[in-house]
Amino acid sequence: MFCGKVFGLVVLATGVVSAPAKRQAPSGVPDYVLKYAPVVYLHGQDPYFPSDLNTHLSHITPKVNFNGVSAPNPLGLNNLDQLGGDVYLTSNDDVTTNPAWIKGVRPDSNGKTEGTTAVVIVNDKGNGNVDAFYMYFYTYNWGGEVLGLRSLNFGNHVGDWEHTMVRFSNGQPQYVWYSQHANGQAFKYSTTEKHTDNLRPIAYSANGSHANYAIDGTHDHTIPNFNLPGGVLEDKTAKNIFWDPLLSSLFYRFDAPSNSFTAYDGKSPVNWLNFMGHWGDQEYPTSDKRQVKIFGQAKFSSGPTGPRDKQLGRNNVCPDNGKVCILRSILVPRNAEVDAQLFADDVVQR
Numbered sequence: 001m002f003c004g005k006v007f008g009l010v011v012l013a014t015g016v017v018s019a020p021a022k023r024q025a026p027s028g029v030p031d032y033v034l035k036y037a038p039v040v041y042l043h044g045q046d047p048y049f050p051s052d053l054n055t056h057l058s059h060i061t062p063k064v065n066f067n068g069v070s071a072p073n074p075l076g077l078n079n080l081d082q083l084g085g086d087v088y089l090t091s092n093d094d095v096t097t098n099p100a101w102i103k104g105v106r107p108d109s110n111g112k113t114e115g116t117t118a119v120v121i122v123n124d125k126g127n128g129n130v131d132a133f134y135m136y137f138y139t140y141n142w143g144g145e146v147l148g149l150r151s152l153n154f155g156n157h158v159g160d161w162e163h164t165m166v167r168f169s170n171g172q173p174q175y176v177w178y179s180q181h182a183n184g185q186a187f188k189y190s191t192t193e194k195h196t197d198n199l200r201p202i203a204y205s206a207n208g209s210h211a212n213y214a215i216d217g218t219h220d221h222t223i224p225n226f227n228l229p230g231g232v233l234e235d236k237t238a239k240n241i242f243w244d245p246l247l248s249s250l251f252y253r254f255d256a257p258s259n260s261f262t263a264y265d266g267k268s269p270v271n272w273l274n275f276m277g278h279w280g281d282q283e284y285p286t287s288d289k290r291q292v293k294i295f296g297q298a299k300f301s302s303g304p305t306g307p308r309d310k311q312l313g314r315n316n317v318c319p320d321n322g323k324v325c326i327l328r329s330i331l332v333p334r335n336a337e338v339d340a341q342l343f344a345d346d347v348v349q350r
């Protein structure tokens with residue numbers, strides 16, 4: 001009896017230690033896509049955590065030019081593509097009142113968020129060339145403040161899709177892409193900072209904007225088509241809150257020739273990936289009292305389009321956006337000056 005008790009305790013103890021908080025990845029997902037999946041550190045002052053897709057959909061109304069359109073009811077991941085590409089999934093609440101649902105889900109002590117807050121999309125191009133996209137969803141993006149001034153807060157929006165991408169060759173990770181606003185940064189896999197397992201690259205999610213960086217600290221942040229001098233608008237990252245997106249992901253294959261998706265488990269909804277519209281409110285007009293527009297920059301901008309719009313069939317590690325694609329060999333703080341610089345072991349894709 002005594003032995004039994006001890007044995008029971010041991011079983012309980014090992015059970016606790018080894019019980020994985022993992023949502024089981026479906027069979028068929030390549031092992032290396034899981035093994036080298038980036039982990040994310042969220043900023044401790046960021047009130048806007050990753051969000052469950054279904055929760056998001058239960059608090060929005062599909063609108064075009066601020067008018068409701070006919071839509072399936074209830075709206076879900078199974079029927080979202082019945083909506084047109086001109087649709088904005090518009091918040092039912094005034095987001096300036098900070099309703100609880102826009103703050104998403106705080107990861108637990110294992111880094112797990114309840115619900116589906118991420119998606120893994122694998123593009124197998126053949127001959128051992130595989131791009132794995134790790135897509136992160138947040139309901140709200142806080143755009144930051146120019147010169148740290150509250151009155152110069154731009155680029156807030158409902159709906160925020162960010163991603164990292166790992167490019168594999170024969171199961172070996174080669175390069176990692178970090179999305180940042182309209183562009184991002186690429187690094188050699190060997191250059192990236194790793195998780196405690198020495199395998200998974202770390203992505204730092206910036207306070208509010210959720211742009212992904214390879215290091216913690218302060219990063220110059222540019223607004224597309226708005227040439228701000230370096231340093232006036234900054235993204236801040238910090239190793240504060242651990243998030244393991246794999247624990248709340250759905251897993252899909254992307255077939256580039258047919259531009260189509262399939263779920264690895266054969267049952268996760270696929271339909272929503274074909275929705276071409278926007279995941280948040282349309283940019284408010286200046287007649288809306290929440291809106292402020294200075295130098296053409298809006299305090300509230302339109303929500304983004306979804307994962308299929310991230311160039312899943314890209315050739316280079318970077319999406320094709322007219323900029324040189326530097327595959328960096330050293331981790332440097334992001335500022336405008338260093339960003340334009342090339343280092344000896346960097347690879348450049350044009």
Ligand SMILES: *[C@@H]1O[C@H](CO)[C@@H](O)[C@H](O)[C@H]1NC(C)=O
Nearest residue numbers: 045046047048142207208236
């Ligand atoms: C983080 O973002 C919040 C707004 O969402 C802001 O109030 C806070 O000052 C930011 N923290 C830093 C360090 O920038």
